Amino acid sequence: MLSKRIIACLDVRNGSVVKGIHFKGLRVAGDPAELSRRYNRDGIDEIVILDVTATIEKRKALADTIHAVASEIFLPLCVGGGIKDEGHADAAIEAGADKVSLNTAAMAHPDLLTTLARRYGSQAVVVAIDAKRVHSGFQTYVRSGQQATNRDAVEWAREAADRGAGEILLTSIDRDGTKSGFDCELTATVSEAVSIPVIASGGAGTFDHFVDVFTVGQAHAALAASIFHYDEHAVSDLKQHLHKHDIPVRLSC
Amino acid sequence: MIALLDYGAGNLTSVRKALTYLGATFETPTVGENLANVDAIIVPGVGNFNATTALDNHWRRHIANVVAHGSPLLGICLGLQWLFDGSDEAPNVAGFGAMTGRCHLIKQEDDDTSVSGPFKVPHVGWNSLHRKRDSWVLDGVAEGDQVYFTHSYAAPVTEDCVGSTHYGVEFASVVERDHMVGVQFHPEKSGDIGLRILKNFLNRVGS
Numbered sequence: 001m002l003s004k005r006i007i008a009c010l011d012v013r014n015g016s017v018v019k020g021i022h023f024k025g026l027r028v029a030g031d032p033a034e035l036s037r038r039y040n041r042d043g044i045d046e047i048v049i050l051d052v053t054a055t056i057e058k059r060k061a062l063a064d065t066i067h068a069v070a071s072e073i074f075l076p077l078c079v080g081g082g083i084k085d086e087g088h089a090d091a092a093i094e095a096g097a098d099k100v101s102l103n104t105a106a107m108a109h110p111d112l113l114t115t116l117a118r119r120y121g122s123q124a125v126v127v128a129i130d131a132k133r134v135h136s137g138f139q140t141y142v143r144s145g146q147q148a149t150n151r152d153a154v155e156w157a158r159e160a161a162d163r164g165a166g167e168i169l170l171t172s173i174d175r176d177g178t179k180s181g182f183d184c185e186l187t188a189t190v191s192e193a194v195s196i197p198v199i200a201s202g203g204a205g206t207f208d209h210f211v212d213v214f215t216v217g218q219a220h221a222a223l224a225a226s227i228f229h230y231d232e233h234a235v236s237d238l239k240q241h242l243h244k245h246d247i248p249v250r251l252s253c
Numbered sequence: 254m255i256a257l258l259d260y261g262a263g264n265l266t267s268v269r270k271a272l273t274y275l276g277a278t279f280e281t282p283t284v285g286e287n288l289a290n291v292d293a294i295i296v297p298g299v300g301n302f303n304a305t306t307a308l309d310n311h312w313r314r315h316i317a318n319v320v321a322h323g324s325p326l327l328g329i330c331l332g333l334q335w336l337f338d339g340s341d342e343a344p345n346v347a348g349f350g351a352m353t354g355r356c357h358l359i360k361q362e363d364d365d366t367s368v369s370g371p372f373k374v375p376h377v378g379w380n381s382l383h384r385k386r387d388s389w390v391l392d393g394v395a396e397g398d399q400v401y402f403t404h405s406y407a408a409p410v411t412e413d414c415v416g417s418t419h420y421g422v423e424f425a426s427v428v429e430r431d432h433m434v435g436v437q438f439h440p441e442k443s444g445d446i447g448l449r450i451l452k453n454f455l456n457r458v459g460s
Contacts, residue, residue: 045401074442
């Protein structure tokens with residue numbers, strides 16, 4: 001049975017892991033390679049390295065950080081933030097990323113999804129969609145959640161999948177950093193609209209929030225950051241909790 | 254010396270890092286003649302089956318020669334599919350043909366209960382291995398151990414299948430015929446279980 005994936009997000013800035021609250025007020029929380037080793041021991045299924053400031057400060061994800069993590073952690077590794085063109089994607093993949101996550105650049109140049117899917121395969125192309133609730137549905141935001149677009153998130157998800165994206169990393173701006181639970185309605189709506197896996201992000205605060213997003217939200221994977229950063233056994237404890245709720249997960253040996 | 258074939262199907266960085274981590278010595282040959290003195294061959298690859306056309310008759314002749322001399326061969330992902338006769342993904346492209354059968358697009362059977370939530374293709378994520386029979390490449394791997402997949406086409410369960418996986422259908426996730434093996438998943442991305450499988454292959458190369 002295909003397991004539901006638990007993904008740890010390392011929000012990296014200047015080589016250190018930070019976590020924002022509503023994308024602002026960054027706090028330092030550790031060394032990326034050290035955190036990755038700890039997560040690997042605890043049974044994490046995948047790691048996302050996100051340079052949260054890259055788009056704003058015109059900085060691409062640090063190849064050194066990617067290389068350090070990929071040289072000793074043999075898990076799927078996705079890198080996002082500041083990937084604007086093929087060159088940035090090439091650099092991340094050459095450094096050891098298995099997937100690149102595109103957000104602002106994909107919206108500005110949707111052809112980039114197709115180009116990268118042709119070069120590396122759709123499995124290497126993740127489209128990151130930051131969505132915010134509006135009266136008519138879910139609006140897509142770019143530039144680290146700071147700039148509204150006129151695109152509906154569900155419609156954009158469909159287009160991105162058609163253009164070659166292999167997964168959708170779907171973040172609820174309303175829930176991000178609040179620890180009040182994933183936006184299950186948003187996640188389920190997108191998951192039902194596309195034929196590719198959806199990774200839910202934003203709002204993880206308790207283990208039951210993950211149960212909800214895998215059942216009600218129909219997510220294939222769930223991503224979190226701060227819930228894992230400060231507790232040594234959070235990942236294995238979470239997986240035991242999901243297992244007890246009959247949700248298929250990969251349990252550590 | 255192990256030959257890691259780079260025929261333009263995906264990026265090899267992860268495989269290189271895993272082999273380096275395990276202490277293996279490898280090189281990437283540029284012409285088939287480079288295979289004359291290698292101890293083993295690894296055929297990696299992600300992407301469309303059409304990419305395997307780069308492994309033309311010139312390469313096939315040299316690869317077949319290495320295999321005929323008893324040197325181990327490991328196909329990873331697309332590399333496993335290539336060991337078969339062909340794939341529906343690129344119907345006019347012939348596989349290596351070492352194993353009988355064709356690869357098909359993954360689809361969900363009506364009575365299948367192995368999928369929770371909407372059925373998606375590609376098959377992406379961690380899934381279980383089911384042991385079909387004794388296997389040297391799966392030494393130390395337990396029934397139900399999970400590995401990381403990302404693929405849309407899959408090989409049939411035949412007499413060469415030593416490990417299978419369920420996703421919509423049952424497919425061959427590990428094939429083995431004597432010293433020739435293939436894995437549909439990515440051992441270089443499958444944590445400790447994946448490293449164990451690569452180590453088993455490297456041990457076979459050394460023996």
